[in-house]
Structures are given as C-alpha cells and as structure tokens.
Amino acid sequence: MDDRPAHVVIVGGGFAGLWAARALARAPVRITLLDRGNHHLFQPLLYQVATAGLSAPDIAAPLRRILRRQRNVEVQMATVSRVDAQAREVELEHAGGRRRLGYDYLVLATGATHAYFGNEHWAPHAPGLKTLDDALELRRRLLLAFERAEAATDPAERDAWLSFAIIGGGPTGVELAGTLAEIARHTLEREFHNIDPARARVRLVEAGPRVLSAFPEDLSRKARRQLEQLGVEVLTGAPVEDIDARGYRCDGRFVPARTVVWAAGVSASPLGSCLGVALDRAGRVKVRPDLSVPGHPEIFVAGDLAAVERPDGRPVPGVAPAAKQMGRYVARRIRARLGGRAVPDRFAYRDYGNLATIGRMAAVVELGAWRLSGVLAWWFWLLAHLFFLIGFRNRLVVLLNWSVAYWTHQRAARIILGGDDRSDRD
C-alpha cells in the first residue's frame, strides 16, 4: 500500500450518500462524491413542490455548499454509467466526456426511481415524482388542467380536465391526493368563471386493500377517513389496467381523467445490475448484513438501492431516516477497516416511527406503540420535517410559506413554466 489516503467514491448525494460523506469527515480518506445533479434534495417535501406549495430551491441545496468546509471531499457533477468491480473503477459521463475513476472503497447510493413494471408506455400519461424536474412537470400539469377546464367548451372535455387520478396509495399518493383536493376546494376559490374548481374529482386509486399499507390498519382507516373529509375519493382493491392520454382503465371500466399521476411503485437505480450479484424484484442489491456486496467487501450499498432485512425478516423501509442510518453505518465500517474503532458487522435499523401527512391538519403518526392522527399528528409531522430540512434559510422560507398557506389557503409557487404545451397532447 502506498501512503496516500484511501480513496472513497460515493455515488449519489441523497440522504445515504451525503450522510456517508459527512460521517467520513475526520477519517483518513479522500472522498469523491458524484451526483448527476448539483444539489441534495429533501425528498420528503418534494410533493409540496409538485403541488405549488414550495419552490424548487426551497427544498434543495447545492452539494458543494453543504460540504464546503469538509476538506477531504471533492464533489463532482457527473453520471456514473458503470461500475467495474474487478478493476475497482467507476465509469463517469460528464461534460468533458467519459472517464474512469478508481476507488479503494465504493459506496453506491443512487436510490430509486418510479417504475411502471412493464407498462413503460404509461409514463408519458402518468408521470411520477422522484426529482425536482418531475415535481415541476407535475406542477405544470396540475395547474394547466384547471386552465384547460376553464377554456374547454365541450362539457365532457371540461369534466375530463377536472378529473384527477393518483395511482398508488402510499405516502406520496396520499400526500398528493390530499393536497390536490385542498387546492381545488380552497386555493382556487373564486378565481375561475366557467368552472367551479371545487367540483374537481380527485381519485386515489390503490391496487391493494388499503392506503398506507406500511402503517397499522387502524391508521390506514383513519387516513382514508381524513382523505375523504378533504374531498378525495379513495378506491382500494383497484388495480389499474391501462393508462392513456384521456384517462385510465380500472375494473374493466374506463375513467376519463386528463391528469394522472403515478405513485404506485419504484424500482432501484439500474447501477446495481453492474455488480453481477443478486437483486430483489425491485432491482435492489441484496447486500450482506454489513451492507457490503457479496464477494466485494470494498463495495457498499446504502439507501433505497440496498435490500436489507431486519432481524424479524421485514425489509428496512425506503425512507429518509433509514438511508441516513445506512450512510452513517457504511462510513463507520470503512473507518473501522482503516484502523478505527470496531463496528458491529450487522447494520441495525433503528425505527423511530412512521409519519405520513394527508393534507391540511391531517396526518398519521406511528411511534412505536404511540399512534396519532388528525391535527396533532399534522403538527408533529410539520415540526419534524422543518427540523430535518437542511439549511437555516430553507427552514425560514418554508416556515413562512407554510404559515401564509395555513392562514390564507394560498400556495406560494402557482407559476406555470414552459408555456402551455403538454407532452401528452393529443
């Protein structure tokens, strides 16, 4: 071995990758953090950008800025196209072309993206929500739909523009449906002449038997009731059979809906498949208990790209706290290998609980045996998210936007960018 510090390459600046980089701040390593964007994204609030409550920069911060005081890390904006585990190199694509970058340790934390499970032709008609660009595209579609309804002369056409479907009753679907119902009922009140936005139909379509299936049954029931009070029609046991530009098919029946949002499933980033090891059905890497890749103790996988089980056999969920914990654990494992303090050889997920917001003053919270729903749960959710948001300025701006929204029902970012083209125009 030469004298140079070990080179740790981290791919992905999300919760797992960024927390891994930070936890290596005092380690005798040099770190290269690669991300295809220039920012860390606070994904739990992404739905608020999609629903015009926050603007994109409110929930994102430049990775360079976050890490500027950490001298052992270099940030590069680049897409990793391949991992060559034999040569211990990753292949980058960036502005200057392709190049290869060697590593001593590799942390893969490229997360997940929405997936249509063989129905990729649905994508243009039912966009998903994983990046800021996705969120801005959704915002455009949601706001334009009301404009289209207002301009429509044919009543059936108008109704189709006022018909919204969110496919998938997980946390993202529930948040989007609840917020959209609030927009239709309150935010747009008295602003239109030819339509009554409050007559918009917001349907939440879930294939399984209940919404928020990761929560206990009684909280799912309460979430459903809260959604219905906000004006959302909740359909469970309703797998979607087809989606096109005019609507979707479910239970053999075609439902006109010019705006369909996909929140029904994610699959892991394709980078995992370069490793030549077993993946689970969602494309996640089946890692060893210490999050390393079988046969490659120098490669770790953290965050949504990793398939990890808890002692009781349940999977570690794809949530921000789990990603941060994995990132930190991987950093400690690397430090231990470099002569630092020993670390248990099994990642232990510490489950602090589960929160989901539903809409104005509606949420569900599960903290061990402690369960909350309604207004109190909503306040808890709000404070928790504000607390975990990165950056002093972001917190203040978000708090201000939320306060104004709370009192006025107004939303800060109701701006249609990019003209009124829709990619699914027909």
Added chain:
Amino acid sequence: MDDRPAHVVIVGGGFAGLWAARALARAPVRITLLDRGNHHLFQPLLYQVATAGLSAPDIAAPLRRILRRQRNVEVQMATVSRVDAQAREVELEHAGGRRRLGYDYLVLATGATHAYFGNEHWAPHAPGLKTLDDALELRRRLLLAFERAEAATDPAERDAWLSFAIIGGGPTGVELAGTLAEIARHTLEREFHNIDPARARVRLVEAGPRVLSAFPEDLSRKARRQLEQLGVEVLTGAPVEDIDARGYRCDGRFVPARTVVWAAGVSASPLGSCLGVALDRAGRVKVRPDLSVPGHPEIFVAGDLAAVERPDGRPVPGVAPAAKQMGRYVARRIRARLGGRAVPDRFAYRDYGNLATIGRMAAVVELGAWRLSGVLAWWFWLLAHLFFLIGFRNRLVVLLNWSVAYWTHQRAARIILGGDDRSDRD
C-alpha cells in the same frame, strides 16, 4: 347599442395590462384579460432569478389570484395570434384550439422581447432575459459553466468555461455582470477543487460609448467604476461582430467564452404589426398622443409595445413605472368614453427618476436633479423594489433571501434543473 356593458379585451398581464385592468375595476365594463402565461411577472427582479438569488415564484403571482376580487374581469390563459381591427376581434390560440373574441375596446400590452436584429442565429449561443423560462435557462447555464470548468481537463477549455460575456451595457446587462462577478468571487468561494471561481472573467461588452446610456454621464462613469471594483471588465465602443458556441468576435478578435448572455436589445411584440399602422424601428406602434391607434380610437397600446414621445421629443422609456402609468391612463380614457370624467387627450409621462443596481451595495439613482451612487443608492433601489413587489408573501420571502444573501454572500436558488444538457452543446 345594446344594454350589455362594453367589453374591454386586454392582451398581456404585465405592468401595463394589469394596471389597466385594475383601473377599470369600478367602470361599467366587462374585461377579458388574456395572457399566454398564468402569472404577472415582476420583471425588474428577473435578473435575480437568472443569477440564483431568488426563485421563480418569488417574483411572480398568478393573475387569477391578483384579480380574484375584481368581479368584472375574466382571466384567460391564451396566446393572441392576430388582431382583426376591422371585425373588432382578436384571434386566440389556447388549449381548446383557435377561436375569435370580439371587443368594444382593445388594449394591447404585449411588451417586448429580446431581439438580435438580423442575427437570429446568435440566439442559441447568447440567450436573452425576458421571461421566467429565460431566467431559469440562464441560471442553468451560469451554474453549469462552473461545473464544466471544474470537470475540464484541458486548460484552454477550462478558461473558456470560466469566461463570461454579457452583451449590452443597459440596466439588465449591468445587473447581470455585477451579480455574476459577485457569485464568482464570493458565493462559490472554497467550493471547487480544480478551479478558483474567483479567476472567472466577466466581461460587459457595450457597443456604445458608455454603460447605462439613459443616465447622465457622471452616473455612467460611476457605474463603470463600481462594476470594475466588483471585478467586471467593462468594454465600451465594442460592437459584437459574431457569436457562436465557443465565444464571440469583437474588434476583429475572437474571445473564447462558453457563456454569452444577450442584453443588447429588445424589439416589440409582433402583435403590433397586425394593426396596419406605422411602427418604429423596434417594432413599436406609433400611437396617437392618447395612446390610441391612428384610425382606431377603440384600440389602445400601452407599455413597451407603444412608441410615445414626451413633449421634448425624447421617448417614454420602456420601464415599469411608464407601463403602469400608460395602463392607468388608457383605463381612464375608456372610462371617459363611457361617460366618466373627462381626461386630458395626451398621455403625460411622469418621470420619477431612474434606478439601476450594479451589485452588492452598488447602484446608481437619478431622481430629477438628485443623483446618488454607491451604498446609499443601493439601499434606495432595494427598498423601492421591495415596496413595489406584488404580494405580502413575496415581499417577506424576498426580504429574507436578500438578508441571508447580504450576510452570507449565499444565493438561495443555486439549483441546476433539467440535467446538464446545454442546447448549444457542440
């Protein structure tokens, strides 16, 4: 005449159109306000979106929201493609297709856009700044340039990415150049490994003999000095001869610059040419002294689309206060025709002065005989712009962003959206 109130169609929701609509609030008319976007834009702060200081929704508000309490106005998001002055109809293109809309009075306030005066092939290499989409594209280019420089392996390539040129020394050019110099010298400090952002060269290239030619000569001189103190290289008497993806040609010399911004000229919206009346060189409609169109007393033109002279022969400038005054004047003329109070038959521009900001604590202000430059002028500029910004929330968010930027040199919106493609990639 029938009993229905007169129908006033206003095209454009900028300062002229929006102020005309508001000033007709109590008039016995029904108003249709048409805009191709859904928002009113506070254009004086657009350069701050382009330079990542503010996010797009901070300086824009939905037209429907602004006008929701004014019951005699209907907002439609639509593009007006033609005016048929004989039939008294405008032709709309919107979501539902084309249609025609009749009017009793027409107010054209579609403003201006940047113009390349016969060099339209420069447009992809030197984008301009008139809309929020323009501003976000500029932000992307400015931020990506530093990323590209960081990734470059060839020194000449790196220098070309660190070379910025702003073409045009008017207020927009001066604002962009000063702010960009601040970003390079302060905002990005210590964030890069392979480059020193402070070594970026920001050139402001003006064809005429001085920057800010609308100001008195001594203020132009002071503005130039302030720009140079901020690190901008100011070139005057330097008409640009060519622009391509790699740089620009000026004085027979090619200057490498991967990021060129066009702030050198605007021309009026093409709608004026439908009227069959005389236009000036910039395509503006030569209106009568009461802002009506010769031969069509029922059509008014307000804002940047109107070519109006002051009593001393100087043109009314294309600034926000002039547009608002024209909008209000036109509204009063229409009210007078409908039996309201008589109004002078000549629009009189009230010149409150001229402000231009240059960068951190640098600005010039001319208020009649009163002239200011430097820190005091900057505070004056800041308070004036905050005061005129629409919306309580926007003011607070902008104030907060500015305060944080002032103390930390940080900018709130340093987010690259849309991946790292550049339309001028070569």
